[in-house]
Amino acid sequence: MRFAKITAGGKTTWALVEGDRVTEISGEPFGGWDKTSTKHDLKNVKIELPLMPRTFYCAGLNYAKHVREAANRRGEIPNIPDRAEIGYRAQSALIAHDEDVIIPADATGKIHYEGELVAVIGKKAKYLSEKDALSCVFGYTIGNDVSERTWQKMDRGLWRAKNADTFKPMGPWIETDVDLDAMETTVRLNGKADNHFKTNDMVFSIQQFIAEMTKYFTLWPGDVIWMGTDGSSPDIKAGDVVEIDITGIGTLRNKFVAEKR
């Protein structure tokens, strides 16, 4: 099933997406819900951010090719992580499908996309084994971990490099029925394929991350885990449109525009 947060007729609500039709539901996808009699054409509703996560987790370097290409760019030896160590991103940076990524006025030209699979937690969980890890995952969505590489290099942390307002598009919806091993991630820049990788070809799997994280953290419904990206991005300019397509989920599309101050 495919759950979207939508606004239609001035009202924001959860809805079930079936083909190009949406049906509003009462309740929450993680808890009890029922279909209502209110339906819309998908093209007539605004797709909202699916949710504001309680904790916003993000796997850092989790695809070998991305680690090698990033190291090469910096003239360093690639250092593939040997443990599944999770990081964080900021809720303040999240925007929805089709909302604009604003390139800050003082950013350099080094704005990059990162197409990522996002696991959405549906159940409170701690101490999960790898075998049971996916039992707490409700479904999957798509994230674009937009990055300003000059800031990433010069700052002490990833604060503005990864978390400037609008730098975290997420959506368009949450899909509960997926085949992880069949997934492919395709990134299109202005309609043209720019990057392509097997989505589940990770250094550490979702199961390994959840097992490691839940040794120390309680996961809560609505938490999200962004799983990292492969390959690398060209420099994105104002006016560019980035689409991230993951098999079985859909397409997250966002235009990049220059900040006006």
Next chain:
Amino acid sequence: MRFAKITAGGKTTWALVEGDRVTEISGEPFGGWDKTSTKHDLKNVKIELPLMPRTFYCAGLNYAKHVREAANRRGEIPNIPDRAEIGYRAQSALIAHDEDVIIPADATGKIHYEGELVAVIGKKAKYLSEKDALSCVFGYTIGNDVSERTWQKMDRGLWRAKNADTFKPMGPWIETDVDLDAMETTVRLNGKADNHFKTNDMVFSIQQFIAEMTKYFTLWPGDVIWMGTDGSSPDIKAGDVVEIDITGIGTLRNKFVAEKR
């Protein structure tokens, strides 16, 4: 004024604290609110976590003595930050006043406290000047940035070192009327003064942080900014009680206990 989130008679609500009495309020402190006729003795209510922040900001190295002592411990040259660069902590780690900090079963003996002033944002804000920065601050509370120093040293990031479940006590309440320059932070270990510093003697002030942050981030009501700590902590053991006292706010008290698995 002093706003606490309390549970009394099975009901969790905001309340106004006046001396040793609390009065339940309707609404939210950041928006409109009214006193109700329901009052309690402070000692008869459970103090809850004041709020779950939308984004949980934390200034890293923000007191000169703490930076020097941490560098000395590691045998490194102290490196005082030259810019106000913010970091993040995890919502999942927050607990309330008087709740127990659980020392993870596989933690080493290097558990430390960090007593911190916490600014609580009350208004949506972007592009604030230093002069106007405090206009978005609703009030102040206290945080204990509990840290596992071995993990902090050996891990790629601060994930479990700073964010293990229960590692972020915050409270007991939000005080709106403070004199920043008159504040002193005193940390007591098992009732005995262990650390003392001028709270506002920061490398970068709250105003400087907010001005720098709001160049890139929109602050939202309920966001919190932990302002860092001075000095250093001895190793904390199961059974220890840490109290952090900040002039004009109150005392955040938490017992440390060993995880049972």
